Amino acid sequence: MSLTFVVGIASDVFGGSLATAVESELAKRFAPLVANGEEPYRSDPVHASGWRKLQQLAASMLGAESIPQLAKVDPYQAVYVMEAGSAVDVIPIANAADPLHAGRLPELLDELRRFAATASLPTDDVELMQLAAHYLENEDAEKDLDVQTYVQLMLSAKQAAARGQALWVVT
Numbered sequence: 182m183s184l185t186f187v188v189g190i191a192s193d194v195f196g197g198s199l200a201t202a203v204e205s206e207l208a209k210r211f212a213p214l215v216a217n218g219e220e221p222y223r224s225d226p227v228h229a230s231g232w233r234k235l236q237q238l239a240a241s242m243l244g245a246e247s248i249p250q251l252a253k254v255d256p257y258q259a260v261y262v263m264e265a266g267s268a269v270d271v272i273p274i275a276n277a278a279d280p281l282h283a284g285r286l287p288e289l290l291d292e293l294r295r296f297a298a299t300a301s302l303p304t305d306d307v308e309l310m311q312l313a314a315h316y317l318e319n320e321d322a323e324k325d326l327d328v329q330t331y332v333q334l335m336l337s338a339k340q341a342a343a344r345g346q347a348l349w350v351v352t
Contacts, residue, residue, distance in 0.1 A: 182229040184256055184330070186337035187349040189221030190214045191260075194349045202275045203260075207283065207347075210270060211262045214347050222340045224333040225313060228323070229352055231330030232256040238327045239296045248296070250289040254282045259350040261286040261341065286341055286348055293335050302331060309336050 187193055191207070191214060192200040207214060236252055245252045250261070253269040259282040270283040297304045303312060313332045316325070341348035 182352060183226035184229040184232055185226050185351045186224040186333055187221050187351055188223075188337060188341040188344055188346050189349070190216050190347065191349075193221035194351055199274070199277060202277070203281060206272050206274055206281070207260070207262070210272070210283070211264050214262075215345070217344055217346060219344065222337065222344070224337045225317065227330045227333050228326050229256065231326035232350075234327035235330045235334070238300070239292070242299045243292075243296060248292045250284045250292050251296075254284050254350070255279075256350045257352055258282065259284065261289050261338070261348040261350075263287070263342075263345060263347070286338060289348075290338050290342060293331070293338060296331070297335070300331075302328065304335065306336070306339065 190200075191203040194200070195203055204214060239248050239251055249267060249269055258274075258277070258279050261284045263286050265287050266285045267288060268285075272281045272283055274281050294304055296302070303309050309332050312328070313336070316329050316332070338348055
């Protein structure tokens with residue numbers, strides 16, 4: 182199973198009535214998600230187990246309590262919004278089997294930068310893209326799933342911040 186990061190609005194991720202329900206619930210808690218006229222940004226897919234491996238590595242290096250935006254989010258149905266705050270909200274969605282995890286993008290970026298500094302990983306876009314290309318060209322696609330996930334998540338989070346849009350975690 183793969184995992185992709187999408188920058189955009191709910192309808193870029195969910196279909197029909199589910200997208201409407203997600204947008205409605207998010208609007209009750211946060212500023213409305215805004216389409217900016219651009220095509221949604223989609224990361225390269227990574228193996229879904231990379232999310233858990235990234236969570237485990239970051240928690241072992243920084244402590245789980247210091248990375249709530251990463252540690253407390255289930256990647257099955259998640260979004261990071263532009264609003265600041267420390268909480269990860271668990272939001273029930275009508276007719277959805279599982280709730281939506283809603284984290285905060287500014288804090289996620291901070292956590293990723295601290296993790297990168299500790300793990301000696303790049304945060305610069307060019308260096309991140311070079312590292313992503315290295316893994317795409319690598320014959321062993323199962324290698325360093327935590328780092329591969331970090332690279333795609335960081336590139337996507339930076340894109341979301343630059344566009345002022347939500348970052349969706351999609352399996």
